Amino acid sequence: MNSLIAFFFLSQSFLLSISLFLFQFHLAAAQSLRKAKYEYQSTPTVTLALADADADADATDEILEPPAQVQVAVPKTSLSVPLFQSHNSYHVNMYIGSPPQRRLVIVDTGSRYLVFPCKPCRNCGKQHFSNDYFDPNISSTDVSNQCVNTSGSGSSSWIYNVRTGINTNTETDVDTNINIDIQQCTFQTSSRQQEVCDPRTGMCQFRQNYAEGSSISGYEMEDIVWFGTDNEEESMKIHMQYAVPLSFGCQTVETGMIARQFADGIIGLVEHDGNAVLDMMHDAGVIDHRAFSLCLSKKGGFLSLGGTALLNDDENENVAAAAAGTRHRHLETMQMEPLLKGSKYYAVQVEAVFLGELEIATKAEVANAFHSNKKGAVIDSGSTDSYLPKDLRDHFASAWMNHHKSVNNSGGGNTDLHQTYTNKMESYTREAFQKLPNLTIVLKSGYKWVIEPFSYMEEVRSNGSKVESSSASASDPINYTSDWPAGTETAPLLFINRLYWDEPSGGVFGSNAMVNHDILFDLENGTIGFAKANCN
Known part of the structure; x- marks a missing residue:
């Protein structure tokens, strides 16, 4: 693995207060711990479901049975950075x-890599947050990931003839043969070696196709990266x-929804053999x-x-403070x-599903729908909506109808709820919305993950476009379960139910299911923590 050159940057207004010696030590230490490479996997982002998880479902022969719950100390940290919600996604500054x-990227717990457009980009979107594409030539610490194997050894090596462009296993023309080793490449997006390594430049290449038709391709770079805020001086x-060296993808082509998205790119937070940003930081x-x-x-x-940013070490005090209105x-x-064992994603086991007080299906039916293909329920912050097993759709629709019938029959005001479950646009008065379940x-271990109507129902305009929460008159977004936009208390609003019961197997809980919860991804202990929280 190539080493980064010594870091040096002098601001005209202030000298960075970071020890060059310590920083170089961090770079060397992190790079020396780099482990074996891995196969590239990813998930669509923005409003897309996890498209390629099914292909990975048979990656293990282990029985889909999580270990018994082990009580471990909740890891805590003081290092936090703000997230920004816009255009149906959550973004962080890197x-x-x-x-x-600076790049504004989608925070994605359903993919593995940091990727964004770089110069020169032949075909990249013009609607991204940043005005210019990332320019590797500006940085004094960037290196390209090379796939030329100078030793010529290793089972992954193959020989390419520069003059003829033909792969060969012979070395009869040593002047025009070069040794290629794709194990030097981080993003192995293809099993075809020619697509992983460009033998003419020696640079590692990648390409990723998404289920809905989008695609990205480009080459690999490595540079120092860190999380920050929208204030550049503060972040410096x-x-x-907290900067570390990290391999990332420089996109030179992007198509479809990826090219039209607001974000500059994606930061994948799924662990992958020691090469994720979290591993490098640790x-x-x-x-x-971790x-x-x-x-x-x-x-x-x-x-x-590094953990969860509790404001003190006493969880009971946190709960009490939150009840008193203290933020975070x-x-x-x-x-x-x-x-779940064997999953390449952050997946948990679902035992039961309730709509209001109604259990929508038997535990056996729920287990079969979520776990028949060993997929489980994937927690994917890069998906806007939640996609649940289609085998439970009729059960959910029946429970939805029964709940609404019960509410309508109880009378007591204008609570005529729509009895048929649909993902089409519907109007709700304030009183009716507050009756939604x-x-x-x-x-598996008994946690009851409560997803409120405030989270799974999305307010839209008459043309179907989302009403951004930032348009609310209050500093915090409106919780339609208890509040209603000022001046429209008696008028109905339009909503779309963003629970889609159409996944062939398993489920994907997107960011709408994660709202108002602090969700801890503890890679060290193979656990995930849930707590309802004030995240405003």
Whole structure:
């Protein structure tokens, strides 16, 4: 693996207060701990379901039975950065290179890599947040990931004839033969070696296709990266000390929805053989634990690196403080659930599903729908909506109708709820909306994950476009379950139900299911923590 050159950057207004010696030590330590490469996998983002998880479902022969719940200390951290909600996604600011270039990227717990457009880009979108594409030539610390094997050894090596362009296993023309080793490449997006390595430039290439037709392709680079805020000076002074070297994808082509998205790119937070940003931060001593948490609100939230950012060590005090209105606190004690064995994603086991007080199906039916193909329920912050097993659709629709019939028959005001479950646009008065039921997902170790109508119902305009939460008159987004936009208390609003019961197997809980929860991804212990929280 190529080493990064010594970092040096002098601001005209201030000298960075970071020890060059310590920073170089962090870079060397992190790179020396880099492990074996891996096969590239990803998931569609924005409003797309997890498209390629089914292809990975048979990656293990283990029985889909999580280990018994083990009580472990909840890892805590003081390192948090803000998240921003816009265009149906949650974004974080990342800084790359020296001098740094800021990119606004989607936080995605359903994919593995950091990718964004770079110069020169032959076919990239023009609607991204940043005005210019990332320019590797500006950075003094960037290197390209090379796939030329100078030793010529190793089972992954193959020989390419530069003159003829033909792969060969002979070395009869040593002057025009070069040795290629795709194990030097981080993003092995293809089993075809010619598509992983460009033998003429020696650079690692990648390409990823998405289910709905989008695609990205480009080459690999490595540079220093860190999480920050939208304030560049603050991010340089405070957050740059947490920088680590990381391989990322420089996109030179993007098509479809990826080209039209608001974000500059994606930061994947799924663990993959020691090469994820979290692993690099831990190996460099930047964070104490291989863990992170996401606390999402309708308008943003925060990402905590190294654990969860509790304001004190007493969970009971956190709950009490939150009840008293203090921000960034848990509303309940965090409960840990085991991650599914063998899954390449953050997946949990679902035991039961309730709509209001109604259990929509038997536990056997729920288990079969979520786990028949060993997929489970994937928690994917990069998907806007939630996609649940189609085998449970009729059960959910029946429970929806029974609940609404019961509410309508009880009388007591204008509560004529729509009895047929649909993902089409419907109008609701304030009184009717407040009668909608919670969806409760009961997990393996007993945690009851409550998804409120405020989260799964999305207010839209008459043309179907989302009403952004930032348009609310209050500083915090409106919780339609208890509030209603000022001046429209008696008028109906339009909503779309964003629970889609159409997944062939398993399920994907997107960011709408994560709202108002602090969700801890504890990679060290193979667990995931849940706590209802104030994330505004």
